[in-house]
Structures are given as structure tokens and as C-alpha cells.
Amino acid sequence: MTEYLIGETHRPGRIEVVCGSMFSGKTEELIRRMKRAKFAKQKVEIFKPSLDTRYSEEDVVSHDKNTIRSTPIDSSGAILLLASDIDVVGIDEAQFFDDGLVEVCNQLANNGVRVIVAGLDMDYKGIPFGPIPALCAIADEVTKVHAICVKCGALAYVSHRLIHNDKRVLLGEKDEYEPLCRECYQRSIDIEMKAEAAENLKL
Numbered sequence: 001m002t003e004y005l006i007g008e009t010h011r012p013g014r015i016e017v018v019c020g021s022m023f024s025g026k027t028e029e030l031i032r033r034m035k036r037a038k039f040a041k042q043k044v045e046i047f048k049p050s051l052d053t054r055y056s057e058e059d060v061v062s063h064d065k066n067t068i069r070s071t072p073i074d075s076s077g078a079i080l081l082l083a084s085d086i087d088v089v090g091i092d093e094a095q096f097f098d099d100g101l102v103e104v105c106n107q108l109a110n111n112g113v114r115v116i117v118a119g120l121d122m123d124y125k126g127i128p129f130g131p132i133p134a135l136c137a138i139a140d141e142v143t144k145v146h147a148i149c150v151k152c153g154a155l156a157y158v159s160h161r162l163i164h165n166d167k168r169v170l171l172g173e174k175d176e177y178e179p180l181c182r183e184c185y186q187r188s189i190d191i192e193m194k195a196e197a198a199e200n201l202k203l
């Protein structure tokens with residue numbers, strides 16, 4: 001991994017993306033990298049979308065309850081205003097931000113800031129989520145992390161939604177989502193579609 005080669009200090013600006021399904025360890029990896037930067041006496045600031053109130057209004061909190069202080073913001077433009085004089089900018093739940101986040105990260109990196117972005121690569125339908133695909137394209141380093149498929153123990157690739165709701169943005173945890181591998185996801189979707197078809201025939 002690059003961090004072992006170049007150390008924590010005197011880096012040029014760069015964009016690192018940590019992406020994957022829910023429960024894959026994105027937030028823990030973001031917290032780990034931010035804490036290491038703090039040990040290296042870097043000035044750090046973490047941002048999250050203010051709509052993400054799942055565990056805490058203010059903090060970034062992982063599923064295992066590791067936490068780090070953050071600044072909730074409504075739009076990506078606020079990052080440029082709030083991150084002047086910062087060495088390392090962390091952004092969690094980046095899939096919920098507007099597409100302007102891509103240019104914001106580019107500008108920060110061009111100005112010498114290390115930007116670490118964590119977010120869902122895909123929504124519950126398996127469709128690339130918000131600004132994450134574009135961020136992967138312009139990133140200096142992309143780390144894809146994986147949860148364990150709760151049905152078969154293989155590496156999960158997507159977050160399967162367990163409740164009937166078509167909204168793209170729906171905050172949730174284990175009651176609402178489960179990480180599944182490709183095979184188990186296809187099987188689950190198949191079963192759901194057949195059940196829906198049978199339900200429609202009854203009506």
C-alpha cells in the first residue's frame with residue numbers, strides 16, 4: 001500500500017477513494033487513515049452530509065461504533081470554505097453529495113491537500129452511486145473493500161435492501177440492508193420478482 005512507501009508527511013496533494021458495499025469497512029478505513037494523519041501532526045478535517053444522522057448528528061461512526069469528530073455539511077461547496085489551511089480532508093458517505101464534489105476534491109488535491117473519500121460504490125439496485133464513480137476515475141488511489149456475504153460467506157459486492165421502498169436514499173442498518181455476493185444477490189432479486197409477480201396475479 002502506498003502509505004507505507006511515502007509516509008504520512010510531506011505528501012503532494014492526492015485523492016484516495018475507499019469504496020464498497022455497506023459493512024465493508026469503509027468508515028473504519030477512513031477513521032484509521034485520519035487518525036494516522038493526526039499522529040503525523042497533520043491538520044485534519046472530516047466532513048459528512050448532514051442528512052446522515054443514523055448514529056450521530058455530528059460524528060462519523062462505524063458499524064462497530066468507532067467514532068471521529070466531523071463537520072456535517074449540506075453541499076460539497078462548503079468543503080472549500082471550511083477546509084482552508086487543512087492538510088488532510090476526509091469525506092464520509094460521499095455517495096450522498098452532489099456531483100460538485102468531484103471538482104471540489106480536484107481543486108483541493110491540486111492545492112496540495114490529501115483528500116480521502118469514503119462512500120458506497122453502488123446503490124441497492126447495483127447502480128453506481130452519486131459522485132463515487134467519477135471520483136474513482138480521477139483518484140490517485142482507489143481501495144475497494146468488501147463485506148462478507150451474509151448468506152454464503154463469500155466476498156460481498158452489493159448492499160441488498162430488505163424492505164420494500166423504492167427511494168434511492170434511505171438511511172438504514174442491518175434491519176434494512178444486508179451485504180451479498182453477486183450470486184446470492186441475483187438469487188434474492190429473482191425470488192423477490194417472482195413473489196411480486198404472484199402477488200400481482202392475485203389482485
Ligand SMILES: Nc1ncnc2c1ncn2[C@@H]1O[C@H](COP(=O)(O)OP(=O)(O)O)[C@@H](O)[C@H]1O
Binds near residue numbers: 021028064
Ligand atoms: N457481513 C459483514 N461483513 C463484514 N463486516 C461486517 C458484517 N456485518 C457487520 N460487520 C462489521 O462492520 C464493520 C465495518 O463497519 P464500517 O467501517 O462502518 O463499514 P461501512 O462504512 O463500509 O458500512 C466490520 O468491522 C464488522 O465488524
Ligand SMILES: Cc1cn([C@H]2C[C@H](O)[C@@H](COP(=O)(O)O)O2)c(=O)[nH]c1=O
Binds near residue numbers: 170
Ligand atoms: C445501498 C443503499 C444505502 N443507503 C444508505 C444506508 C446507510 O444509511 C448508508 C450507507 O452507510 P454505510 O456506512 O455504507 O453502511 O446509505 C441508501 O440510502 N441507499 C442505498 O441504495
Ligand SMILES: [Zn+2]
Binds near residue numbers: 154180181185
Ligand atoms: Zn453469497
